[in-house]
Amino acid sequence: MSTTVEFARMNGLGNKILVVDMRGRKDRVTPQAAIALNADPETQFDQIMAIHDPKAQGTDAFIDILNSDGSKAQACGNGTRCVVQALASETGRRVFTFQTVAGILNAEEHADGTISVDMGTPVFEWNRIPLSEEFYDTSRIELQIGPIDDPILHSPSVMSMGNPHAIFWVDRDVMSFDLERFGPLLENHPMFPERANITLAQVTSPSSLTTRTWERGAGLTLACGSAACAAAVSAARTGRTGRNVAITVASATPPGILSIEWRERDDHVIMTGPAEWEWSGTVDPTTGLWSREEVAATESRAL
Ligand SMILES: N[C@H](CCC[C@H](N)C(=O)O)C(=O)O
Structure with a gap:
């Protein structure tokens, strides 16, 4: 297994997101890697959205969410829009179904580039x-x-x-x-x-x-x-x-x-808003060591 994977630095209304492509791998982005990435001003982030191979039938991917202190989050609306934009630009598809620890999420990119995520139902108990x-x-x-x-x-x-x-x-x-x-x-x-x-x-x-x-x-x-x-x-x-x-x-x-x-x-609660790609690179998901791809902003919008 290669030591590095592709990642994209993105944001949703300024919420700093790293979308990490863990498809085809069994390991996870470690809390140590998250803490190291967050300590570097260039990769400092709010959430990592790690895209894994789907676990449940009918879903496109399993998403693991990490906060910048290395802890896990069950939901991240802005990050989910970033994942949709990354996968839409890679595949040309507009509609996706994801699984997270909190359940199944449906999402869609609209013709104007905004993205809607069905965030599921609220819990009040x-x-x-x-x-x-x-x-x-x-x-x-x-x-x-x-x-x-x-x-x-x-x-x-x-x-x-x-x-x-x-x-x-x-x-x-x-x-x-x-x-x-x-x-x-x-x-x-x-x-x-x-x-x-x-x-x-x-x-x-x-x-x-x-x-x-x-x-x-x-x-x-x-x-x-x-x-x-x-x-x-x-x-x-x-x-x-x-x-x-x-x-x-x-x-x-x-x-x-x-x-x-x-x-x-x-x-259900439906959230609609923008997502923005900033730059892409490669990262070691165990250590957080990373490097940036030298491509013009217009050349690459995918992972
Ligand atoms: N920024 C995210 C939320 C992260 C939640 C996280 N901080 C937690 O619940 O631990 C969002 O756009 O929904």
């Missing part, structure tokens, strides 16, 4: 998010940060989109909060035995929200697709918006938009 304390109603739980009588953030809506999310509703600019300080405290709060992705969300109209996320295992990132889905679902669930929501991801540069539909007929 406290022990499946999971929380460490029983809450009958997870649309608003008791949890706060800051002074007891004047909390800075409080009463989040919590849910799982395959991965755990807490959405804190705020009534001023999400960029005005010191998320770098509160993020790690909330991500690792005893309420969340498997940690959680922490999102600030401001409702801007009955069909729009602005969000900013501190990601579990990756920290302050420019965008987080599953958090945008969780914010949209939580907003609709609490009556703040309808089921079709445009999310402005405030931390993306420039701020980007994800369209989220929480479909009435089957409870």
Whole structure:
């Protein structure tokens, strides 16, 4: 087995993604390789999406997701769009079915280049998010940060989109909060035995929200697709918006938009947005040693 594989550096609204081609191999991208890649400014990333041979009939690939601290993630919306774009440019196909540890995902590239991912159904039961304390109603739980009588953030809506999310509703600019300080405290709060992705969300109209996320295992990132889905679902669930929501991801540069539909007929959450290829190279999935391919940006958009 060759020691190196192809990879592409991509992004989804600035969420930094490495798409690694592990097809035809039995090994995995190691946490050590992830940590080494993240330590290098040129390959620093938020998630690795490792494409493996399919395990289940009817699927095109099995996707293994790693955070930049080497931990595993069950879902990554922005990364899934990047995988679709890489495979669409390789195969000319537009429709894909993937398997992850969280289940089966369907995705499609549209003629305008945007990509929709069916992120599956939301989970609201406290022990499946999971929380460490029983809450009958997870649309608003008791949890706060800051002074007891004047909390800075409080009463989040919590849910799982395959991965755990807490959405804190705020009534001023999400960029005005010191998320770098509160993020790690909330991500690792005893309420969340498997940690959680922490999102600030401001409702801007009955069909729009602005969000900013501190990601579990990756920290302050420019965008987080599953958090945008969780914010949209939580907003609709609490009556703040309808089921079709445009999310402005405030931390993306420039701020980007994800369209989220929480479909009435089957409870599925459909996320639509862009993906962008930056450059390709080869990497050793065991050590993380990598090199960049010297090709013009227009010549290669595939793995
Ligand atoms: N950036 C990803 C989410 C990664 C989730 C990860 N931080 C975790 O749940 O551990 C997204 O676009 O959905």
